[in-house]
Amino acid sequence: MHHALHIHEILLNIFGHCxxxxxxxxxxxxxxxxxALARTCRAFKEPALDILWSELFNFSPLVRCIPQACQFTRxxxxxxxxxxxxxxxxxxDYTRRVRIIHDCTSHCSSSSLAVDIIFNSPFxxxxxxxxxxxxxxxxxxxxVVHVAASLLTSITFNFAYRSACVHRSFFSDVAAMNxxxxxxxxxxxxxxxxxxxxxxxxxxxxxxxxxxxxxxxxTLNADAILHLSxxxxxxxLRFTVTExxxxxILLSDASPLVFSHLTYLNIRTNLLExxxxxxxxxxxxxxxxxxxxxxxxxRGQTVGPFMSTMRPTxxxxxxxxxxxxxxxxxxxxxKKSEHxxxxxxxxxxxxxxxxxxxxxxxxxxxxSEVPRDDELLEWxxxxxxxxxxxxxxxxxLVGHLTAIGCWDPPK
Numbered sequence: 001m002h003h004a005l006h007i008h009e010i011l012l013n014i015f016g017h018c019x020x021x022x023x024x025x026x027x028x029x030x031x032x033x034x035x036a037l038a039r040t041c042r043a044f045k046e047p048a049l050d051i052l053w054s055e056l057f058n059f060s061p062l063v064r065c066i067p068q069a070c071q072f073t074r075x076x077x078x079x080x081x082x083x084x085x086x087x088x089x090x091x092x093d094y095t096r097r098v099r100i101i102h103d104c105t106s107h108c109s110s111s112s113l114a115v116d117i118i119f120n121s122p123f124x125x126x127x128x129x130x131x132x133x134x135x136x137x138x139x140x141x142x143x144v145v146h147v148a149a150s151l152l153t154s155i156t157f158n159f160a161y162r163s164a165c166v167h168r169s170f171f172s173d174v175a176a177m178n179x180x181x182x183x184x185x186x187x188x189x190x191x192x193x194x195x196x197x198x199x200x201x202x203x204x205x206x207x208x209x210x211x212x213x214x215x216x217x218x219t220l221n222a223d224a225i226l227h228l229s230x231x232x233x234x235x236x237l238r239f240t241v242t243e244x245x246x247x248x249i250l251l252s253d254a255s256p257l258v259f260s261h262l263t264y265l266n267i268r269t270n271l272l273e274x275x276x277x278x279x280x281x282x283x284x285x286x287x288x289x290x291x292x293x294x295x296x297x298x299r300g301q302t303v304g305p306f307m308s309t310m311r312p313t314x315x316x317x318x319x320x321x322x323x324x325x326x327x328x329x330x331x332x333x334x335k336k337s338e339h340x341x342x343x344x345x346x347x348x349x350x351x352x353x354x355x356x357x358x359x360x361x362x363x364x365x366x367x368s369e370v371p372r373d374d375e376l377l378e379w380x381x382x383x384x385x386x387x388x389x390x391x392x393x394x395x396x397l398v399g400h401l402t403a404i405g406c407w408d409p410p411k
Contacts, residue, residue, distance in 0.1 A: 011047035053097035059115055062091055079117055088121060100133040154185040183207045187214040197221065212236040229257040238266035243274050257282045266291040272302045279309040287314050288321065295327040303365065304348035311354055319355045323362040346371050353382035360388040
């Protein structure tokens with residue numbers, strides 16, 4: 001065998017072509033080839049096993065690697081007895097290779113009892129010492145104490161459909177996540193009305209290298225937003241902002257907040273007029289995609305002032321996609337009959353015409369006016385690169401011009 005094949009890094013590069021992540025599209029997994037390589041010779045065993053166990057999609061492989069203690073009942077793998085020290089050593093030999101834990105709870109191949117046994121190992125050292133990415137959903141607790149927090153760079157939690165009592169143990173362990181200094185990606189989804197915003201904001205304020213912050217149904221306070229504006233690596237941000245948080249931001253810092261490298265912003269609010277004040281105090285020089293979702297009923301003449309604040313806030317040269325959507329799922333039904341007259345008129349869109357590089361524009365509100373032919377022609381001249389234009393998709397145009405493209409009308 002050639003001497004180059006005794007170098008671990010070269011074998012990792014070669015064997016990496018035999019493995020494709022299940023998260024890719026189309027999903028593909030060549031685990032049988034890696035198993036064959038691991039059994040070929042001693043030189044191939046370690047790099048092949050490193051790649052084979054680099055991503056963990058469920059915990060059944062860990063259970064099945066101890067066949068003497070493994071049992072299969074009701075479609076799930078579990079342990080039939082407590083594990084010996086030697087068996088724990090076998091499990092740790094595989095868990096030390098894991099770099100990514102995906103959403104393990106979406107697979108029902110391992111029982112919750114087996115997961116509890118794995119995460120209650122008798123060793124004080126982390127069970128996953130080389131973990132880089134952790135994705136977790138739906139369980140009552142997470143393996144925080146079994147992760148080497150200093151190496152963790154990506155954290156994803158999805159508890160959008162669980163009750164508050166289920167998350168008590170999870171948020172009692174969030175303090176341990178604060179010790180992870182190298183987190184670059186943080187995503188969390190929670191149920192509406194949860195009481196954990198302050199805990200999450202405190203965790204965010206301790207991370208200095210964030211690139212992506214995706215907080216669905218999570219309200220960031222003034223301290224968290226001020227901290228994120230000072231993180232130069234931040235490129236993507238999604239959060240909910242309330243009236244109280246916006247007032248605190250406007251009062252806490254007189255100078256504009258500059259998100260120097262932010263390219264994607266998805267913001268959810270209940271008051272568009274307060275968001276207008278917030279936008280007047282921030283600068284987004286590199287922003288490419290802006291998505292604003294309003295939950296709650298819009299009062300008349302609130303859209304135009306917000307559109308006017310976008311010119312000093314966003315760069316004309318960078319903004320390519322803008323969406324302003326009234327969230328129908330959270331809009332009070334009893335108020336839909338109020339203020340329908342002149343809620344938003346075509347002139348309100350005119351401030352957007354300076355963004356001549358727009359390629360996608362979605363505005364879905366309860367409009368009382370629709371664009372005429374001459375106004376559509378004016379938009380065509382202002383946005384020569386426009387590929388997708390949706391203006392109140394439920395409204396029929398009054399003129400003879402029609403949009404060319406693919407549009408799926410709402411059912």
